[in-house]
Amino acid sequence: MFSKTTKPSGRSVSLLRYWTTRYVLVLLGSLFVIGVIAIYWVRSNAYEQSFELMELRAFQLADLCAQVLNGPGSLEKLKHLKEIRTNRSVIQLMDHQGHLSILSNGKYEEIASTLPDHTRLFTEILHGQSTREVIPVDGQTWLRVGVPIPEEIPHGSGLFLSVPATDVLPKFEQLYGPIASLIGSVALAGWLVIYFLSRKLTSPLRQVAEAAQMIAEGGYDPDLPKEVKERELQQLITSFRDMAERLKQLEQMRTELLAGVSHELRTPITSIRGMIQAVLGKVVTDEEADEFLQISLEEAKRLQKMVEDLLSFSSFEAGAIPLQKxxxxxxxxxxxxxxxxxxxxxxxxxxxxxxxxxxxxxxxxxxxxxxxxxxxxxxxxxxxxxxxxxxxxxxxxxxxxxxxxxxxxxxxxxxxxxxxxxxxxxxxxxxxxxxxxxxxxxxxxxxxxxxxxxxxxxxxxxxxxxxxxxxxxxxxxxxxxxxxx
Structure with a gap:
């Protein structure tokens, strides 16, 4: 009655799983890119703020150096000033000839001699510009800024302030955890949203798929949702319901057709056979026999007409209409x-x-x-x-x-x-x-x-x-x- 249905391939997945999986992958990829950009922006912003604070501090120290060195005294006075002595950094003065003087005290005094050469940047300072550098020192990252001293003095024309990055920058490793947690939370929330939305969207589609399977198995009364808010889905369900109703009617027509055609073809054949047997068996004779033969002829013509209609219909349906215009x-x-x-x-x-x-x-x-x-x-x-x-x-x-x-x-x-x-x-x-x-x-x-x-x-x-x-x-x-x- 029905052709054999083809079962879905074992490799096929549900629409819900297909879209939610791809959405999560896209979401995670997007959040990863956003996270990388966010970390880069945070680091860049932290460096920028640290350099600005260091420049502000360096200009303050440069003003202080100018005041002290323009009066009676020496570099030793600068080293004992509170601002210099308590400063957790390396302070270097460079005169207009490129000679370097170190003002730092404490734990950074020994490191000062190992700082990379900065004479290549001194030209910029002589022209009144400040400089910024990220430099490696004994496996650590340091930040260094250079600023010009406001007035020409015998002992210096520029001031360099160097600080370990760990002293002025936040610990970025501590930011990775919150950023990862934020990304994970957003990903989970996004997955839940798309899961429930996809589930709601695919629910009527699953019902339509089940209805299609039911029709393939010979059932024409599928259980479909009455109304859905989405217009396209409502149109699909309405059209599918109409199609199921029409298929039901056509199947009923087909069943009735088989019975009807069988009856219509069998009736004249039975009538012809019975009448001819009556004539051959001499059950009827003379005029009555002629009448039986005439009726048999009419039934044969009707049978021929039905066969011709079937042949004509088959020919016309195949597009082979012998049209001579x-x-x-x-x-x-x-x-x-x-x-x-x-x-x-x-x-x-x-x-x-x-x-x-x-x-x-x-x-x-x-x-x-x-x-x-x-x-x-x-x-x-x-x-x-x-x-x-x-x-x-x-x-x-x-x-x-x-x-x-x-x-x-x-x-x-x-x-x-x-x-x-x-x-x-x-x-x-x-x-x-x-x-x-x-x-x-x-x-x-x-x-x-x-x-x-x-x-x-x-x-x-x-x-x-x-x-x-x-x-x-x-x-x-x-x-x-x-x-x-």
Missing amino acids: NPVELAALVEEVIQQLRVLSQFADVRIERDLPENAVWIQGDAGLLRQILINLLNNSRAASPPDTTIRVTLRERDGQIELDVQDEGRGIPPEEQPFIFERFYRGKNGQKQNRGLGLGLTISRMLAQAHGGDLVLVQTSPAGTTFRIILPVFPHRKQHKASP
């Missing part, structure tokens, strides 16, 4: 079909009225196939109408196209059946009881109309009657031709 005058074709049907017994009590234009109406098409469409519509109208009825055929040209209406006084088509009247093998409830056919007439007629570049549509239906319309394109060179024979 020629100029056709449609009004003349309508008259011909009406005259052809009037002589049939089933149309003996039917009045066929026609409303045809005075001027010729030309189309480019296959006269035989167009005749088949019209005959099928008229036969359907007759089958749906009561005795002593009227069928009206109207032909008009409007809005650049030709419209051919067939209107009857039949019982109409129930609203629940109207969406399916052009479906293959659909006969409706009344058709199943009264019509002896396969339900391919309207399907084939519509295919033929569409093959001519037109269509066959239901215009209106009610308990008072039904109107079908054949729509065909106008033949642009119709005035150059005469009616087809």
Whole structure:
């Protein structure tokens, strides 16, 4: 009944896991980059602030040196000043000849002699500029700034202040923990947010996937959410529900079709077999035998017609419609079909009225196939109408196209059946009881109309009657031709 379903590959993952995993990876990568940038910015900002404080301190010391050295005294006086003695740094004075004097006391006095040479920067100081350096000293990082002394003095023209980085910079290692904790907290919060959002978003999708699996297994009543806030998901669910309902109806139609076609084909075969056996067995003779043979012939013709309909439908559905287009005058074709049907017994009590234009109406098409469409519509109208009825055929040209209406006084088509009247093998409830056919007439007629570049549509239906319309394109060179024979 159903084709074998293919199970998902073992490598496939759920949509929730797929997106949350990728989001977390992207989030962690982004936070890592942000963390690196943040650490770099913090370090750069810390260095900048430390250099600014050191420059401020160096300018203060330079002013102090200028005051002391301009008066009576010597460098020894500077070394004993409180500002110099208690300063946790290396202070160096350099005169205009490049001679260096060390003012530092305490634990940094021995280190002062190991500081890298700074004579290359002295030119900048002589021009009134300050300098900044990051220098290595005995495996440690030091910061050094140089500033000019305000006034020219015999013992110095510039002052250098050097400080270990550990004394002025924060311990960056202590910042890594809080930054890592912050990144982890943001990552966790982001993952929770995207997890619950993705779960909410994928929940209706999972239900749709389960519903699709149910339909694949033959169930057509899936449990789908009634409403979701997301418009696209609501459209998906609504469309899927409509599709499931339509599949359910089509499956029901298919089941009924198999039973109906089997019955329709078996009935004439059984009838023919029984009647022929009766004739061969001499159960009936003479005129009664002839009547049995005549009935068998009619049943054989009906059986042949059903087989031809099946073959035609299969051919048309494959796109192999044998269309031979020629100029056709449609009004003349309508008259011909009406005259052809009037002589049939089933149309003996039917009045066929026609409303045809005075001027010729030309189309480019296959006269035989167009005749088949019209005959099928008229036969359907007759089958749906009561005795002593009227069928009206109207032909008009409007809005650049030709419209051919067939209107009857039949019982109409129930609203629940109207969406399916052009479906293959659909006969409706009344058709199943009264019509002896396969339900391919309207399907084939519509295919033929569409093959001519037109269509066959239901215009209106009610308990008072039904109107079908054949729509065909106008033949642009119709005035150059005469009616087809």
